[in-house]
Amino acid sequence: MSVSIREALAARFRRSAPEAGPAAEPSQTGTTEVSSEPAGTTEVSSEPAGTVEVSVEKADAEEADAEEAAAPPSRLRRIAGRALTTGAIVLVFAALILPNVLTRFAKPGTYFRVPIEGFVAVGLLLLLRGRWRRTVAGVLGAGLGLLTVEKCLDMGFYAVLVRPFDPVLDWVLLDDAREFLKGSVGGAGATGALIGVIVLALAVVALMTLAALRIAKVAAQHRRATARTALAGTAVWVVCMVLGVQLFNNIPVAARSSALYAWDRAHSVKAGFNDEKKFAREVRVDAFSATPADQLLTGLRGKDVMVTFVESYGRSAIEDPKLNPGTVKVLDEGSATLAKAGYAAKSGWLGSPTFGGGSWLAHSTLLSGLWINNQKRYRNLTSSDRLTLTSLFKKAGFDTMSVMPGTTRAWPEGDFYGYDRVYDSRNTGYVGPNFGWGPLPDQYTLSWFEKNVHAPAHAPLFVEMPLVSSHTPWAPIPTFIDWKDVGDGAVYDQIKADAKKPGSIWKDPAKVQREYSRSIQYTLTTIISYLEKFGDENTVMVFLGDHQPAPIVVGDGATHEVPITIVAKDKAVLDRVAGWNWTDGLRPAADAPVWPMNQFRDKFLTTFGPKNGDVSRALPVPR
Secondary structure, eight states: OOHHHHHHHHHHHHHHOOOOOTTSOOOTTSOOOOOOSSSSOOOOOOSOHHHHHHHHHHHHHHHHHHHHHHSOOOHHHHHHHHHHHHHHHHHHHHHHHOOSSGGGGGOGGGTSOEEHHHHHHHHHHHTOOHHHHHHHHHHHHHHHHHHHHHHHHHHHHHHHHSSOOOTTTGGGHHHHHHHHHHHHHOHHHHHHHHHHHHHHHHHHHHHHHHHHHHHHHHHHHTHHHHHHHHHHHHHHHHHHHHHTOEEETTEESEEOHHHHHHHHHHHHHHHHHHHHHHHHHHTTOOTTTTOOGGGSSGGGTTOEEEEEEETTOOTHHHHOTTTHHHHHHHHHHHHHHHHHTTOEEEEEEEEOSOSSSOHHHHHHHHHHSSOOOSHHHHHHHHTSOOOOHHHHHHHTTOEEEEEETTOOSOOTHHHHHTOSEEEETTSSOOOSOOBTTBSSOHHHHHHHHIIIIISSOOOOEEEEEEEOTTSTTOOSOOOOOOGGGOTTSTTHHHHHHHSOOHHHHTTOHHHHHHHHHHHHHHHHHHHHHHHHHHOOTTEEEEEEESSOOOHHHHOSSOOSEEEEEEEESOHHHHHHTGGGOOEESSSOOTTSOEEEGGGHHHHHHHHTSOGGGOOOSOOOOOO
8 A cells, every 4th residue: 555545544543533431542633543462553432343344445545546546557449449539529620620512522621721710619617616617518519410410411402402491490391301301212211311310310410429528538638738738729720810811722721611610500590580580571462362252353354364383394394405405496396386386475574482392382482472482481470361363263163173293192272372272193093103203204294184184174273283204313314205195104114114213314414314304204205295285276375494403414503593484375365475575485585574483473364454544344254
């Protein structure tokens, strides 16, 4: 036993002993010192034996702890400890400089940065002791883990929707992601992928928390060196910030991206709540809310009006040289074909509220005349009494319906829009295979509509029809066939078997772009052929894109603009839109007007309302 421990043990005995009995000689410390004959002197407490034994056991335990702490760690433990510390520092550093956009990983400047948040956090931990230090380190680590998870979600959202993930509103999109994966890799693969994502997110938070605790522990053990490092790092950061130092890609070395990112995320949540109040005011302003039925849509009485969305049909499909050769050919040849059939057409551009996905936001924007660019606005809209283009057609006496081949379950929002009937993939008689995300090929959808709705005797119609064959993943793509061969869709079994699979194209962006372009050509060909074969004097079709495709197709600099075209045989219909200055034909010119999509409803209602201010005459009931 070492001398220091012996002395500590003896002192402990002297402090804890009570006064001795009468036979003992009293001392000032309340103990009796008994000297033994040998040279070594042993101090014996006059306490009862049991008390002495407990004290000895406690002292022995303290002695063992002290010896263990004093014993130098093995070489293996030292190496393992240093590896853990290094790994924790690297993990935290990587999280602090992690971008939230995938394309930034290709820029060297992303990695040569000095994150001020790390030095500030270490300085804060040095000011704390014990449990407080561990608690704060755990909270900071978990918070950094959550920010890392959100940055990863941002990467996915920017890659598909060209916007960051909304931590309040976008959780509903996980279900859509599962449906997309289900159509691409099957139900088991989709479920496994989502479970894997959840487990990975939890692992990131856990590892970041453990890393922060490790750094806090090491910092406490080496306070002076840690403090010097934190001060030096802060000084370097300040110098780089003041001088604006940039080593690569115009990216500043002095990084504060994580702090700014956290601030931006918190601000976006606050802005979302403020936007709700703003939207509540907007939804109450409606120039047509009090318009009598006999003054609505007078220029379209007796017509069958179809508003047809073409999935992912963006401006890039017409103007991007990588995508447009086949599309331009289909549009130009289609213009000539429809002109021979007696049609006229005019085309322009609309600015969509969404990009890469979120089709329902575009649909609701066009139909409501309000800017619906997030899920909160969509929910507030569909719970309001706002009049939509659909409900205004219904008020004017049209038979209103939606034909939605991409819908596979109940759609309660249909009541808000004002549809008399809703048809979807469950009640349109299709027996063929699914094609990617979209269950029904577009030609089958239009064939079913013609046989069951348009061809039989009917009242004037207003139809909203989102066509989905050009939805991601753009494989497999249906083949356009003779209309008489469509039947109940069984013919598509072999067509799908011969088509390309998603896995065969998604390894190469060039193949993705090529198949996207082919899918747009397929849907446009189907629309043009339908109008040529089945349209009549009362047919008026407005077809447009809902949004641009994902950046893997169009790149990072594409606009939110989509083409829109109105086609009719009745010359009077096209005469009314002459003031829009749209381009003749199915392909809008580059300098054709661009309207925000939410302006279309009111422009359309105004254009096809009573002319010359004559709103007094009663109108006949639609045929």
